[in-house]
Amino acid sequence: MAARRGALIALEGVDRAGKSTQCRRLVDALREDGHRAELLRFPDRTTEIGQLISSYLGREKNLEDHTIHLLFSANRWEHVPMMKEKLHQGVTVVVDRYAFSGVAFTSAKGNFCLDWCKQPDVGLPKPDLILFLELSPEEAAERGNFGNERYETSSFQEKVLQSFYCLMEDKTLNWKTVNASKSIEDLHREIKSIAEKTMQEVQNKPLGGLWT
Numbered sequence: 048m049a050a051r052r053g054a055l056i057a058l059e060g061v062d063r064a065g066k067s068t069q070c071r072r073l074v075d076a077l078r079e080d081g082h083r084a085e086l087l088r089f090p091d092r093t094t095e096i097g098q099l100i101s102s103y104l105g106r107e108k109n110l111e112d113h114t115i116h117l118l119f120s121a122n123r124w125e126h127v128p129m130m131k132e133k134l135h136q137g138v139t140v141v142v143d144r145y146a147f148s149g150v151a152f153t154s155a156k157g158n159f160c161l162d163w164c165k166q167p168d169v170g171l172p173k174p175d176l177i178l179f180l181e182l183s184p185e186e187a188a189e190r191g192n193f194g195n196e197r198y199e200t201s202s203f204q205e206k207v208l209q210s211f212y213c214l215m216e217d218k219t220l221n222w223k224t225v226n227a228s229k230s231i232e233d234l235h236r237e238i239k240s241i242a243e244k245t246m247q248e249v250q251n252k253p254l255g256g257l258w259t
């Protein structure tokens with residue numbers, strides 16, 4: 048009998064919503080319970096493409112808007128063979144941001160249609176669950192000043208949030224919105240319980256392709 052597959056779980060949300068904190072907590076807790084789980088973050092700044100992205104975000108390098116969009120997507124595709132292998136081996140893969148950030152941030156720049164933004168990511172492994180950490184840009188700003196990276200302004204984050212809401216209208220995807228203004232601990236418990244339910248449900252379902 049083929050091994051049961053792992054779940055692909057994406058955490059999304061505006062900057063400062065607590066995605067990285069919750070991704071780490073989730074993977075640690077799943078492992079403590081004896082599950083096999085791994086964490087991936089996008090952008091993964093450690094690859095050559097990721098280093099280009101990182102220097103763009105840090106304003107050391109300027110890249111044309113379409114170009115940087117495609118690089119963010121390429122940074123996901125370069126991990127796909129490994130992600131598929133893990134999932135099919137029964138490992139649950141938790142991703143800190145995914146294609147939805149890619150689309151939401153580029154489309155927030157204006158003069159980009161949602162459809163163009165989605166195309167490069169069509170066919171990526173489809174998340175079994177997308178947890179959207181909902182936090183108003185005002186509350187996000189209270190969690191420490193925005194840094195100096197590109198996109199870290201309240202007006203841009205408001206546009207990003209609107210783009211996320213458009214993406215959530217796609218009912219072929221399993222979006223679950225959680226209120227990210229709760230304490231780290233309460234949010235963790237809620238996320239863990241939703242994730243465990245998804246892990247149970249996907250065991251005998253084939254892995255899908257995103258936006259296909």
Ligand code: T5A
Binds near residue numbers: 065144197198231
């Ligand atoms: N991007 C990304 C694109 O444009 N296209 C793409 O395709 C992708 C994938 C970098 C940028 O790239 C853009 C989006 C981003 O602008 P990043 O490296 O993921 O993306 O960004 P980071 O700056 O690392 O992360 P964020 O700012 O998004 O923060 P997180 O991960 O949401 O939040 P976290 O966990 O680091 O927490 C932030 C602070 O809040 C506190 C934490 O301790 C921390 O100080 N905190 C809480 N405080 C109170 N209550 C809670 N519940 C809290 N949870 C966390």
Ligand code: NA
Binds near residue numbers: 066067143
């Ligand atoms: Na983060």
